[in-house]
Amino acid sequence: MGAELSLRAVRHRRGGRDVLSIDRLDVTAGERLAVLGPNGAGKTTLLRLLAAVEPPTAGRITVDALDTASGGVDLLRRTAYVTQRAGLLSTSALRNVELPLQWRKVPRRQRRQLAMDALDRLRVAHLADRPARALSGGEQQRVSLARALALDPEVLLLDEPAAGLDAQSRTVFFADLDRALGDRAITVVQVSHRADEALHFADRVIVLLDGRIHQLGTPDELNRRPVDTDVAALVGYENLIDAEVGPDGTVLVGEAPTGLTTDHPPGPVTVAAFASGVRLLPADWPGLPVQVTRVSPGPGHRTVAVAGVVSLLAHVPLGAGTLRAGLAVRATFDPALSTILPRP
Numbered sequence: 001m002g003a004e005l006s007l008r009a010v011r012h013r014r015g016g017r018d019v020l021s022i023d024r025l026d027v028t029a030g031e032r033l034a035v036l037g038p039n040g041a042g043k044t045t046l047l048r049l050l051a052a053v054e055p056p057t058a059g060r061i062t063v064d065a066l067d068t069a070s071g072g073v074d075l076l077r078r079t080a081y082v083t084q085r086a087g088l089l090s091t092s093a094l095r096n097v098e099l100p101l102q103w104r105k106v107p108r109r110q111r112r113q114l115a116m117d118a119l120d121r122l123r124v125a126h127l128a129d130r131p132a133r134a135l136s137g138g139e140q141q142r143v144s145l146a147r148a149l150a151l152d153p154e155v156l157l158l159d160e161p162a163a164g165l166d167a168q169s170r171t172v173f174f175a176d177l178d179r180a181l182g183d184r185a186i187t188v189v190q191v192s193h194r195a196d197e198a199l200h201f202a203d204r205v206i207v208l209l210d211g212r213i214h215q216l217g218t219p220d221e222l223n224r225r226p227v228d229t230d231v232a233a234l235v236g237y238e239n240l241i242d243a244e245v246g247p248d249g250t251v252l253v254g255e256a257p258t259g260l261t262t263d264h265p266p267g268p269v270t271v272a273a274f275a276s277g278v279r280l281l282p283a284d285w286p287g288l289p290v291q292v293t294r295v296s297p298g299p300g301h302r303t304v305a306v307a308g309v310v311s312l313l314a315h316v317p318l319g320a321g322t323l324r325a326g327l328a329v330r331a332t333f334d335p336a337l338s339t340i341l342p343r344p
Contacts, residue, residue: 002030002187003064003078003154005050010059012045012211020045020056020211029064029154030185034202036192036234042211043191047157050189051081063155077104079155080148084163086140088132093124093139096132097147104151118150119143121180137164138173149180156181158190162197174201195235199223207231229344232272238313239273242343251340254309256288259332260340268343277337278314280304280329287330295323306331 005027012020020042027033035043049056052068052075061068063078088096094115101111119125122142127135135143141161148156161177162170174197181188192198198205199219207215207222207230215227226232229240243253245267251260258271259279281287290308297303301315304323312331316323323329 006062013057032188032203034198034205036198037208041208080153081157086144093143094128118146122146156188237272238275241271262340270341273333273338275313275315277334283328287332292327
């Protein structure tokens with residue numbers, strides 16, 4: 001069973017300034033929490049405090065009511081922290097996984113079995129006898145994660161665990177991580193600056209900006225209802241457009257209809273629209289008058305840039321018709337793939 005995490009009035013200062021400021025955060029036992037934010041947002045600092053690598057400047061952090069400032073060996077046995085760099089010793093992959101078990105006085109035969117099982121879960125058991133220095137970056141990270149899982153922790157802290165991997169390798173890595181955790185009720189906190197990883201992995205997501213929780217919700221809530229343009233940009237909305245709400249709730253850019261209506265009061269707003277939610281229509285249809293400026297191939301779609309009353313990116317399905325630079329079209333937004341936000 002995973003452990004419950006609790007933060008109360010936590011502040012952490014470095015270089016004379018607050019780098020983390022969290023009034024309250026509770027993580028339930030067995031929950032997967034993702035921490036999403038840009039570089040410098042305080043994500044790694046949060047993990048270091050949870051792992052008791054350093055104490056908070058102020059406030060209290062507990063793991064199942066055990067204070068991280070005084071938890072000692074009991075706390076270390078409950079948590080495993082996987083950093084961006086694998087940090088393997090210059091010995092075999094198997095030995096790297098076995099060593100923490102040896103320090104815990106696990107009998108030799110048992111620790112070898114636990115280590116091999118953990119390597120197998122991460123699909124690197126065939127590399128058990130290979131020197132760590134001979135492994136690729138992705139293989140080293142898998143061995144590092146196996147080393148953490150072999151300890152059967154109650155809390156697993158992951159700091160950008162797939163950093164440095166290409167897109168295909170990242171997808172496979174997280175699929176294997178899901179499988180490795182599938183039958184374990186471990187509380188997991190993973191930090192990332194990539195929305196696709198955070199939204200896919202988590203039960204809930206924290207958006208951390210300037211060391212503070214900017215939004216906390218389920219992946220679906222962040223996708224559909226970001227609180228502002230900062231969160232919308234982080235979760236992947238490619239288009240952020242200044243607009244106006246008319247007296248009847250119609251959302252306009254200039255005097256052109258966007259295809260959206262809202263119950264927001266009349267006045268300025270921002271439309272956040274995924275590129276897949278931009279609809280390009282014939283020039284004599286209602287919508288925003290724009291002109292195609294570029295058409296680029298993408299995976300399963302074409303990326304179309306348009307400019308006019310607004311500049312937009314649209315993802316158009318392959319085979320959706322002929323689009324070429326210079327073509328006049330109209331643009332509207334799919335309500336299911338767009339949202340209305342307050343104007344910053």
